[in-house]
Amino acid sequence: MNGLRIPILKVENILVASIQVALHDASAIQFKDDLLQKIFETRAHGVIIDLTALDLVDSFIGRMIADIAAMAGLMGTRVVLTGLQPAVAITLVELGLELPNVLTALNLEKGLDLLRQQTTDDDDEVQEATGYVVPE
């Protein structure tokens, strides 16, 4: 009954997970664990969680996303949330849920741009600090 796993794809050094089904609590926790493990294994620079297909984000899912962002941040990986439907965004704010530390973008494409931009900025900073060019 708990066989639901959300596929996590890797594009360049970015992980992409698109949540397509209504998550129940156990599958949400499974997703968090899977994603963090995948970040560790792939040393991804960024993660995109795409919620285009999700018509509801309650406080449980919201907390899970906030947790993932905080945990991924500790591992040096940025999390971008993309594709929030208007109704979901409205409900989240009315519910009182804030997602600090979570970057957002309108859609997957803009999310990828944002992460690529951030990665380039990071490399520039390292270069400025050390004088070395970070190898790709």
Added chain:
Amino acid sequence: MSSQNEVTVIRSDLDIVTARSTARDIAKSLGFGAVDQARIATAVSELARNIFLYADSGKVTCRSIERNGRKGIEIEFDDQGPGINNVDEVMRDGYTTSRGMGMGLPGARRLMDEFEIQSTVGVGTTIICRKWRT
């Protein structure tokens, strides 16, 4: 006054998903728009999760209602759980137990038009909330 009841028994986290999609389906059939459907389904998710977390089991009843020519949805949450000692306190924003985020009850109230809560320690809790079509 009201149509037939759609009852969802809450025993596991999977039942929370069932309860909220039942509420959404009824809201949709009553002509609620996408944003109100999301508000209603999210409120049901929060309150049904409270049943699951604090009372272990209970039930969620959804029904369509009509008052003064306006259509609406009424959702009742019943449990025989431990009850709430201080209702005013849990209705305050930011009140939280170790398992919650402190937005379950006040958040659900903001998403709905009407919200009534009755709780007796050792007996259980009943919450009735309504949303009217604009």
